[in-house]
Amino acid sequence: MSEASGFTSMAGAKAEGQAPQIGVGMLGYAFMGKAHTHAMLNIGHMMYPPPAVPKLVGIAGRNREAVAEAAKRYGYQHAYTDWRDLINNPDIQFFDNGGPNDAHAEPCIAAAQAGKHILCEKPLARTAEESKLMLDAVQKAGVKHMVAFNYRFVPAIRQIRKLVDSGLLGKIYHFRAVYLQEWIMPHYNMPMIWRLQKKMAGSGALGDLGAHIIDLARYLVGEVRSVSGMTRTFIEERPWGDGTMGKVDVDDAFVSLLDFENGALGTVEATRFAAGRKNGQRIEINAEKATIVFNLERLNELEVYWVGDQPKETQGFRNVLVSEPFHPWWENWWPQGHMIGWEHTFVHEITHLLDCIVNNRAVSPIGADFLDGYRNSVICDAIVRSSESRRQVDCVYEA
Ligand SMILES: NC(=O)c1ccc[n+]([C@@H]2O[C@H](COP(=O)([O-])OP(=O)(O)OC[C@H]3O[C@@H](n4cnc5c(N)ncnc54)[C@H](O)[C@@H]3O)[C@@H](O)[C@H]2O)c1
Known part of the structure; x- marks a missing residue:
């Protein structure tokens, strides 16, 4: 690796x-x-x-x-x-x-x-x-x-982080991300499960899907200072296996504004009520020199617009295949263009941790360590508190 x-x-x-x-x-x-x-x-x-x-x-x-x-x-x-x-x-x-x-x-x-x-x-x-x-x-x-x-271990996402670190993108103005699924909508007839109970899951779409894109926000842009969020539960009761009804006490969906310490502005949104969306994660970064778009359903690609690098007649977004040997982790896989998938993110992730263990390297920033996990939780909790209080809430990190 x-x-x-x-x-x-x-x-x-x-x-x-x-x-x-x-x-x-x-x-x-x-x-x-x-x-x-x-x-x-x-x-x-x-x-x-x-x-x-x-x-x-x-x-x-x-x-x-x-x-x-x-x-x-x-x-x-x-x-x-x-x-x-x-x-x-x-x-x-x-x-x-x-x-x-x-x-x-x-x-x-x-x-x-x-x-x-x-x-x-x-x-x-x-x-x-x-x-x-x-x-x-x-x-x-x-x-x-x-x-x-x-998702830190998708080569295209790691490549975005490398571009951010290199300074080529310039100042980042916006981060926006959605994570959309549909599997608890009425047409799925989903009974009560652990993911719909606060005592087991903590939160719903927020901790499950939102945590991923909040991690990408922190990984690609920086620390979050405050949030302004809204959560919603669309179906409040679901049947247990024995037919009795149980109360859903987590969010089915949330949206939140993110106020980054470096002045960037973000929006994150996740739901399990987006008909047709199976695992629809999409992020977009608008920076001084470029806009970059990642879509999990096309995880070997990036859509990129570079400001002013073409004659105006041909200026526009281009699709970049992230599968060259010089792209992150690709030298371990196949000749370029022979695609890898979602399961390979776990291969990269666990190899990274093994490398950190054996060679005493730092897990972060390539991977998320427990400090990242804790700060992620602080942001999730702040989004819930913001929704409950109908106010913008500061993220207070104790570590
Ligand atoms: N990184 C990702 O993309 C991703 C995707 C899905 C889930 N997750 C996370 O992974 C975790 C597990 O989710 P999942 O979808 O695999 O859940 P799951 O319900 O499919 O599996 C949970 C497993 O834990 C076992 N288990 C439950 N309680 C246990 C206990 N007390 N002792 C021993 N085993 C116990 C169950 O038997 C089952 O094998 C969750 O935290 C979830 O948020 C991450």
């Missing part, structure tokens, strides 16, 4: 010496458990030579049969019904938390206290207060920590 460590890894490259193995303990075997494990199985041969090779030691869930089946399918040596068994296993050095949001804090804090390096899914926790406890624990333990804001 030349992105982080400087070594090249063209196909056919030879590794000098043996990459160390790092024992992995995975909490959760569903959506994210599968995505992370898929990535780990690819690292040893695709991110070559790898900084370390993940060894799938154990996986935890709650249902004995289901977790045993997952262990067999993914190739973990042990299946546990209590995450504490992952933490107590001395062969596990890296704890990967792909559980629901209410299962982030306690296991991650215990893992930190046991000296394990940690990858935790986003949002880091249900509230900023809970995120702060997690941040304090990893800092005290001195372990490496990362929040799985995987």
